[in-house]
Amino acid sequence: MTITTDMQGRPVVAITGMGLVTSIGKGCDDNWKVLMDGTSGLSNITRFPIDGLRSSVAGTVDAFLPDAGQMHSVERSYKLAMNVTNEALDQASFDREQHFPGPLFMATPPPEFEWPQFARLNDAGDGEADAGYERMLAAVKIGKNYDEGELVRPGLIANKVAAKFRTTGLPISVCTACASGATAIGLGVEAIRRGEQAALCIGTDATVHQEAMVRFTLLSAVSTHNDPPEKASRPFDKTRAGFVIAEGAAALVLENYDHAIARGAQILGVVRGYGERADTFHRTRSMPDGSAMIGAMVNALDDGGVSPAEVDHVNAHGTSTPENDKMEALSLNEVFGDRVLDVPVASNKGQLGHTLLAAGAVEAVISLMTINNNIIPANMNYETPDPAINLDIVANKPREKNVNIILSNSFGFGGQNACLVFSSGDEYA
Amino acid sequence: MSVSPTEVWITGIGLISSLGEGLEDHWQALTADKPKPIVDETSFAPYTIHPICKLDYSLQIPKRGDLRQMEDWQRIGTYAAGLALDDAGIKDDEELLAKIHIIAAAANGERDPIADAAVLEMIAGNPDWREYLNEQLLKHLRPTLYLAQQTQLLAGNISIVHKVTGGSRTYKGEEIAGVQIVENAVQRIEAGQGDLFLVGASYNAARWDQLLISELNGKGDRFSGSMGVFLVIESKDHAKARGARPYARIKGIDVSSALIDDQAEQRIELENAEGSSKVETPSALFGQGVEAQFALGCALASLYCSKVTTKAVVTGSATAVIEKVVI
Numbered sequence: 001m002t003i004t005t006d007m008q009g010r011p012v013v014a015i016t017g018m019g020l021v022t023s024i025g026k027g028c029d030d031n032w033k034v035l036m037d038g039t040s041g042l043s044n045i046t047r048f049p050i051d052g053l054r055s056s057v058a059g060t061v062d063a064f065l066p067d068a069g070q071m072h073s074v075e076r077s078y079k080l081a082m083n084v085t086n087e088a089l090d091q092a093s094f095d096r097e098q099h100f101p102g103p104l105f106m107a108t109p110p111p112e113f114e115w116p117q118f119a120r121l122n123d124a125g126d127g128e129a130d131a132g133y134e135r136m137l138a139a140v141k142i143g144k145n146y147d148e149g150e151l152v153r154p155g156l157i158a159n160k161v162a163a164k165f166r167t168t169g170l171p172i173s174v175c176t177a178c179a180s181g182a183t184a185i186g187l188g189v190e191a192i193r194r195g196e197q198a199a200l201c202i203g204t205d206a207t208v209h210q211e212a213m214v215r216f217t218l219l220s221a222v223s224t225h226n227d228p229p230e231k232a233s234r235p236f237d238k239t240r241a242g243f244v245i246a247e248g249a250a251a252l253v254l255e256n257y258d259h260a261i262a263r264g265a266q267i268l269g270v271v272r273g274y275g276e277r278a279d280t281f282h283r284t285r286s287m288p289d290g291s292a293m294i295g296a297m298v299n300a301l302d303d304g305g306v307s308p309a310e311v312d313h314v315n316a317h318g319t320s321t322p323e324n325d326k327m328e329a330l331s332l333n334e335v336f337g338d339r340v341l342d343v344p345v346a347s348n349k350g351q352l353g354h355t356l357l358a359a360g361a362v363e364a365v366i367s368l369m370t371i372n373n374n375i376i377p378a379n380m381n382y383e384t385p386d387p388a389i390n391l392d393i394v395a396n397k398p399r400e401k402n403v404n405i406i407l408s409n410s411f412g413f414g415g416q417n418a419c420l421v422f423s424s425g426d427e428y429a
Numbered sequence: 430m431s432v433s434p435t436e437v438w439i440t441g442i443g444l445i446s447s448l449g450e451g452l453e454d455h456w457q458a459l460t461a462d463k464p465k466p467i468v469d470e471t472s473f474a475p476y477t478i479h480p481i482c483k484l485d486y487s488l489q490i491p492k493r494g495d496l497r498q499m500e501d502w503q504r505i506g507t508y509a510a511g512l513a514l515d516d517a518g519i520k521d522d523e524e525l526l527a528k529i530h531i532i533a534a535a536a537n538g539e540r541d542p543i544a545d546a547a548v549l550e551m552i553a554g555n556p557d558w559r560e561y562l563n564e565q566l567l568k569h570l571r572p573t574l575y576l577a578q579q580t581q582l583l584a585g586n587i588s589i590v591h592k593v594t595g596g597s598r599t600y601k602g603e604e605i606a607g608v609q610i611v612e613n614a615v616q617r618i619e620a621g622q623g624d625l626f627l628v629g630a631s632y633n634a635a636r637w638d639q640l641l642i643s644e645l646n647g648k649g650d651r652f653s654g655s656m657g658v659f660l661v662i663e664s665k666d667h668a669k670a671r672g673a674r675p676y677a678r679i680k681g682i683d684v685s686s687a688l689i690d691d692q693a694e695q696r697i698e699l700e701n702a703e704g705s706s707k708v709e710t711p712s713a714l715f716g717q718g719v720e721a722q723f724a725l726g727c728a729l730a731s732l733y734c735s736k737v738t739t740k741a742v743v744t745g746s747a748t749a750v751i752e753k754v755v756i
Binding site: 048049052113130131141148153158173174210413 | 535536548550552558559560566570571580581584585592597598603605606608613620640642646
């Protein structure tokens with residue numbers, strides 16, 4: 001039963017468990033330690049040849065997942081998801097063997113054919129037929145399918161996770177590009193406000209593979225600062241030249257506040273608000289006036305009944321692309337007005353890289369750890385201020401600050417903008 | 430089954446398929462003496478598909494730059510979304526467009542079979558193929574192709590072309606994702622989490638990569654059908670306030686029997702006021718539309734309710750009860 005409600009009379013959404021794997025560490029505690037010492041998770045790609053690529057840096061999970069480099073990205077992403085979910089359920093004191101008392105919302109990467117699959121299927125085809133789909137289809141038709149069909153099914157990862165933890169109802173796999181992790185949490189917030197007791201929200205993305213690098217290169221989206229790799233991602237810095245693809249996953253157990261209190265769970269924080277706004281301007285660029293980004297931030301703040309003056313810190317999307325960081329800075333100036341320089345801003349992507357579809361969830365976990373520790377992890381590689389960016393960047397060293405409310409931004413290609421507002425939850429204690 | 434506390438209305442339908450464009454074309458095809466499927470048995474032989482009807486895409490996607498940055502799955506869906514907005518009378522209404530939440534269902538976007546074959550040709554049988562792959566990919570891939578491959582870029586294109594800005598989400602998971610988009614819109618309307626939704630999907634059957642996915646999953650024998658289906662789903666109060674007329678109401682959605690790998694054939698059970706009933710199986714005419722299949726069932730059920738029946742129950746991946754609205 002709901003007793004505790006927010007200003008709009010809705011159930012309060014608590015966070016009671018979190019799990020995290022990124023290029024800098026496995027587990028929330030290890031990630032936090034490395035966030036505090038600033039060591040980069042980015043390195044030169046060794047998983048596949050980098051000849052001809054203008055960008056050759058990524059943040060992989062190879063150090064934390066045996067044989068990661070040999071897997072299809074769907075398998076890698078699934079394993080990371082299992083990893084972080086186990087951690088989150090343990091922290092929330094949910095028995096992993098029991099069914100999870102709520103639905104699953106999951107941001108998962110596209111389950112695409114990768115070239116090792118294509119090469120195997122093509123080689124299995126009739127020696128006479130030309131290379132290509134007809135040849136591969138003919139091979140599959142006579143039974144040479146190598147069980148690879150499952151890997152390219154869009155709902156696979158969420159379906160397997162749902163079956164494993166026995167979440168309720170049908171799992172939703174969501175894609176809003178680089179905002180997906182935040183949208184998965186937004187779906188969980190809506191579910192709890194509709195009366196669910198709990199929701200499992202996960203973002204996972206481990207898609208550092210050869211074609212992915214080529215495609216982002218063709219879109220001129222990835223950083224060309226390859227040497228040294230730890231300086232490749234430079235959010236908000238004047239010399240920024242693109243993002244760095246990285247792998248990671250995060251899970252959050254969302255729970256009806258009263259349900260959590262009743263079973264004695266620790267409240268790690270509260271999701272105060274969620275907001276989205278779609279952009280109509282361009283597939284990879286945002287409205288020049290920032291209206292869609294601004295709209296998403298304002299909607300999230302309004303949803304949470306939080307005024308801009310109450311925000312202690314912004315966990316920025318901050319991809320390190322010239323476009324995103326300029327537009328995000330402009331939008332933050334619009335939202336916070338004269339107070340903008342009173343709100344420290346940091347992007348975790350300077351240190352971790354961009355975990356793409358997982359980023360919103362990864363950064364949600366980091367935001368909650370920030371609130372719980374009252375220390376803001378640094379925006380690494382911010383060395384040359386950009387006159388076009390009027391923000392107080394938490395440059396290169398973590399900053400101690402009493403942080404109660406955080407705005408976390410996520411923006412994706414295709415005009416996908418989703419923002420979250422987190423608080424400590426002390427206001428409901 | 431949950432019964433809506435707030436009535437949920439379908440106030441706009443955008444439908445294109447092998448049978449034609451818009452509701453009248455489809456009504457004619459459905460009510461013909463001997464409904465005749467339109468199929469293409471040669472382009473993808475030995476596979477048979479239902480191709481999309483002949484369309485002038487510029488009618489709904491006027492900018493050539495927009496069309497150029499899409500592949501057919503996106504063009505089909507964006508076109509159908511435009512028809513739905515037109516049909517609901519909100520096409521150029523900026524205030525309403527800013528309130529609309531898009532919920533689309535989509536899988537991976539389209540690959541270029543010619544580019545893939547060209548790359549495969551160069552790496553075939555070569556144990557050191559990885560060494561050559563970057564060079565080949567850089568030669569054959571192009572930026573616009575990647576834009577066609579991104580799952581969220583059906584919804585994204587709908588926002589860009591039709592200026593829908595309330596929100597944009599895409600769910601993945603084949604037929605079941607097609608159910609979830611409708612279910613989620615209904616849930617959110619009932620809970621007061623929005624009152625105007627544009628919900629749907631597109632499926633382009635004329636794709637080698639999609640055929641390969643189907644064949645790998647043991648579904649190569651089914652006839653797939655190109656289609657674009659979008660519904661404007663709206664709370665009764667919101668629709669009445671703006672003077673919109675409903676095709677039908679969604680009385681309830683039941684997913685309790687839905688299986689993640691459900692391939693049950695879709696049926697629409699039609700009941701009229703006298704209690705007599707009749708069953709339609711859309712796939713025979715349309716082919717399988719995967720992500721778009723459930724929205725198709727809901728669209729056809731609504732069409733029947735607006736014309737001849739009092740109730741239509743869609744079954745298959747999940748159950749939707751659609752009822753005539755008496756105003």
